[in-house]
Amino acid sequence: MAGDAVVITVPGPHGDREVRISSPGRVLWPQLGITKLDLANYFVAVGDAFVRANGDRPVSLQRFPDGIDGEQFFSKNPPRGAPDYVRSVMVVYPSARSHPQLVIDEPAAAVWAVQMNTVVFHPWPSRAEDSDNPDQLRIDLDPQPGTDFGDAIPAAVELRAVLREAGLEAFIKTSGNRGLHVFAPIEPTHEFLEVRHAVIAAARELERRMPEKVTTAWWKEERGERIFVDFNQANRDRTMAGAYSPRALAHAPVATPIAWEELATTDPRTHTVLTIPERLATVGDPWESFGEKPGTIDVLLDWWQRDLDDGLGELPFPPDYPKMPGEPPRVQPSRAKKV
Template structure:
C-alpha cells in the first residue's frame, strides 16, 4: 500500500504523521479487527490536520480496492445504501491513506446488519463532572448488566467518558436493543440518582453522568476500540480491564503508547464475544417500566417521529396546550 504524503502532520501538537498512523494501524490490526471488523463502518476523514476540514464516509468512494468490501444497510430513513466493511490489515491502512482518523463501527455484523450483537452504553460526563465520575457509574452499570445476565466490558472513549459493551446474541433488532439500553440506564439511575441521569435535554441533566441511550440506535456509532480520536494528544479509545479501571488515566492511551501496551499486557477484550447473552431480562424491565408509566424517550432529531415518543421540544420551551398525549403538535394531529 502506497501512502501519499507520508510526512503530512495529522496531529500538529504531537507531530504524528500520516505514515505514523499507517504504522499504528498495522501494529494494532489484530485486536482492532477483532473489535471492529466484519461490521458496517463509517470513516471520519480529514483533508489535512485534525484541526481542519473533516467529513464522514459511509459509502465506498471511487477507486476503493477489491479487498475492501461493502454491505447494503438500511438507514433510519428506510433508504438502503452500501456501507464500508473492514476485514484485513490492508483495509485499515487503505482507510488511513484516505485520510481516516476515527473509525465508527456499527453494533451489528455485516451479515446481519439489522440485529445488533453488541449492547453499547455511552457514559458521558456533563459539565461539572469528569472521567473520574464516570468510573463508579461504569462499575455499578456492570453490576446492573450482570443481574440481567450480561457480561460487560469497558473501554475509554478516548475523551472524557467510558463505553460499556456487552456481547449479545443477534436475536433482536435495533429498537429492541435501544429499549434494553434504556431499561439498564433507568435502573442505574435509580441506584445512583445523584450521579447519573437519563435526561435527553441538556438543561435537565445537571452535573451528572449522562447515559446516552441514543447511541444504541440504528446508524448511531461511537469510536471503535483502538480507534484514534481527533484530539490534540492523539488519544485512543482503549479497552481496559475492570481491575485497572480505578487507576486509569485516559490520556495515557495514545497512538504512540498503545502498541507497547498491547505488547506488554495483551488485549483486555481478547475474549469479547465468547459468551454472548440475551437481552430478554432487560426487555422485561422495559415492559415493567412502561406499565408503570415510564415510556419512550426522545430519538435523535434526524430520526422520523417514533411511536410513543415525547415531544421534540426543550422542556423550558414546551407549551403543554400545543401538544397531544402522543407527543404530536396539536396543529399536526
C-alpha cells in the same frame, strides 16, 4: 508529487499486503507531529486487535484531509478506488433508505483507510451479514459540565453490576475523550429498536441506584452535574469510536479497551497513538475474549415492559430521526412550559 509516497507491508490473514501511502509526511496531529505514515504504522502494529473488535461490521470513516485541525467529513459510502480486499455491505438507515457501507476484514483495509485520510473509525454494533440485528449492547457514559472521567468510573462499576443481574457480561473501554463506553456481547436476535429499549431499561435501573450521579435526561438543561447515560447511541446508524480507533483530539488519544481491574487507576490521556502499540505488546488485549459468551437481552426487555406498566414510556429520539411511536414531544422542557 508522484514520488511523494511510500509502500508499507501489512501482514494479514491472507498474507502480506503492500499498501501505498501518499503524502506520508502530512502532519495529522500538529501538537505531537504525528504524520499520516505514523498513523499507518500504528494500524500495522494494532491491526489484529483492531480487526477483532471492529471487523465484519459496517463502518463509517471520519476523514481529515488536512489534519485534525482542518475540515473533516464522514464517508458512509465506500470511497472510490478501494482495493479488492475491501468490501461493502448494504445497510438500511433510519429513513428506510439503503446504501452500501465499508467493511473492514483485515489490517490492510484499515491502513488503506488511513491512506484515504481516515482518523476515526465508527463501526456499527451489528455484523455485516445481519446488520439489522445488533450483536453488541453499547452504553455511553458521558460526563456533563461539572463532571469528569473520574465521575464516570463509579457509574461504570454499578452499570456492570446491573448488566450482570440481567445476565450480561460487560466490557469497558475509554471513549478516547472524557467518557467511558460499556459494551456487552449479545445474541443477534433482536433489531435495533428492541436493543435500544434494553439499553433504556438498564439506564433507568442505573439511574434509580445512583440518582444524584447519573441521569437519562435527554435535554441538557435537565441533566445537571451528572453522568448522562446516552441511550440514543443504541439507535440504528448511531456509532461511537471503535476500540483502538484514534480520536481527533490534540493529544492523539485512542478509544482503549481496559480491564475492569484497571478502571480505578487508568488515565485515558495516556492511551494514545504513541503508547497503545507498546501497551498491546506488554499488557495484551483486554477484549480478546469479547463475544465468546454472548448473552440475551430478555431480562432487560422484561424490565422495559415493567417500566412501561409503571407509566414510564418511550424517550426522545435523535432530532434527525422520523417521529417514532410513543415518542414524547421533541421540544425542550423550558420552551414547552411557555406554550
